[in-house]
Amino acid sequence: MLSTFTIEPPDVNWRQVQKRSCHLNIVTPVRTWRVPIWICCDRPNDPFLLLIGGQHGDEYQGCGILLEFLQTQWGRLHGNVIVIPEVNPPALEAGTRTSPLDGGNLNRAFPGRTGGTITEAIAHFISTEILPLVDFVVDIHSGGGALEVPPSVMTHYLPIAETFRETLSAMRATELPVSIVVDEGHKDGMLDTLVESQGKPFLCVEMGGGHLQARDIRLGLRMVENLIARRNPEMVAQHVADRPSVAPLLLEVPGPGHYVRASAGGLFFPAVAAGDTIRRGQTIGRLYPRDPTPGDSAVSITAPLDGVVYVVRVSVRVEPGDDLIIVAAPAHAALAGMWGT
Numbered sequence: 001m002l003s004t005f006t007i008e009p010p011d012v013n014w015r016q017v018q019k020r021s022c023h024l025n026i027v028t029p030v031r032t033w034r035v036p037i038w039i040c041c042d043r044p045n046d047p048f049l050l051l052i053g054g055q056h057g058d059e060y061q062g063c064g065i066l067l068e069f070l071q072t073q074w075g076r077l078h079g080n081v082i083v084i085p086e087v088n089p090p091a092l093e094a095g096t097r098t099s100p101l102d103g104g105n106l107n108r109a110f111p112g113r114t115g116g117t118i119t120e121a122i123a124h125f126i127s128t129e130i131l132p133l134v135d136f137v138v139d140i141h142s143g144g145g146a147l148e149v150p151p152s153v154m155t156h157y158l159p160i161a162e163t164f165r166e167t168l169s170a171m172r173a174t175e176l177p178v179s180i181v182v183d184e185g186h187k188d189g190m191l192d193t194l195v196e197s198q199g200k201p202f203l204c205v206e207m208g209g210g211h212l213q214a215r216d217i218r219l220g221l222r223m224v225e226n227l228i229a230r231r232n233p234e235m236v237a238q239h240v241a242d243r244p245s246v247a248p249l250l251l252e253v254p255g256p257g258h259y260v261r262a263s264a265g266g267l268f269f270p271a272v273a274a275g276d277t278i279r280r281g282q283t284i285g286r287l288y289p290r291d292p293t294p295g296d297s298a299v300s301i302t303a304p305l306d307g308v309v310y311v312v313r314v315s316v317r318v319e320p321g322d323d324l325i326i327v328a329a330p331a332h333a334a335l336a337g338m339w340g341t
């Protein structure tokens with residue numbers, strides 16, 4: 001574990017007309033970790049849209065989408081946008097959800113602190129240097145090695161009606177196949193929680209499962225362009241020929257009854273896939289006990305309610321309490337109205 005490091009923030013005046021990249025440097029006795037930051041500023045007095053990827057090192061979809069966007073669209077980009085495609089280099093280099101340097105989960109480390117770990121220092125930089133500049137955050141994740149999720153954009157039930165309405169409207173504008181509103185049980189330390197507490201819209205994008213698919217990049221590029229064009233009409237979205245062929249869905253996970261968790265450790269073999277429609281009582285997988293002895297039998301896991309499989313665990317080995325399946329329901333009418341149907 002590294003105990004000494006220094007943080008070198010980028011030498012940049014954020015609020016001036018510019019288009020450039022810079023780095024947050026994390027300097028250790030062994031090496032320097034560089035977090036690339038791209039900034040496009042047309043209007044110094046206006047807030048920025050923040051696009052962020054790679055919080056979890058086994059979720060490369062956000063990095064892929066944002067790097068491809070920067071590669072292909074940087075020259076024609078307008079507006080006030082900050083892009084951080086690889087925010088957690090130590091975890092991304094290791095390909096692990098948490099940092100190999102300190103075991104920290106970046107998306108449980110917000111708002112971070114000085115004098116702590118490198119993971120906490122990255123969170124602190126984002127919280128204190130970047131968030132004051134922005135009024136809208138898009139954070140791209142995926143299921144990583146453990147979970148399969150349909151390409152989707154997620155938010156929580158927000159207490160401020162105006163922010164909630166703006167968030168839902170932006171979700172619709174992404175044109176991702178699924179928009180979903182979730183009541184999440186574990187929110188401490190998440191970037192979502194911090195941004196939402198500031199009354200700002202926050203989109204958590206879950207772009208599929210552990211393996212990067214060409215589909216994820218295509219959908220992600222269209223999403224990014226749509227969100228920027230929505231704020232900057234001069235940045236007309238190019239992917240207009242690539243419109244979705246099926247109508248997007250609005251789903252919700254309104255409470256703990258929608259989560260199916262492992263009652264014991266063992267091996268879980270799912271019988272359904274992300275996006276499947278399921279019925280209450282249907283077998284959705286089997287849980288085999290660890291170290292079975294003669295007479296032990298696998299437990300059939302059944303769906304607690306009718307709905308759509310939003311998340312399914314595909315990493316097989318499970319610990320007690322792990323989410324096996326999250327079942328989403330079609331959104332209720334008032335929510336659908338705010339979303340745009």
Ligand SMILES: [Zn+2]
Binds near residue numbers: 056141142
């Ligand atoms: Zn993640």
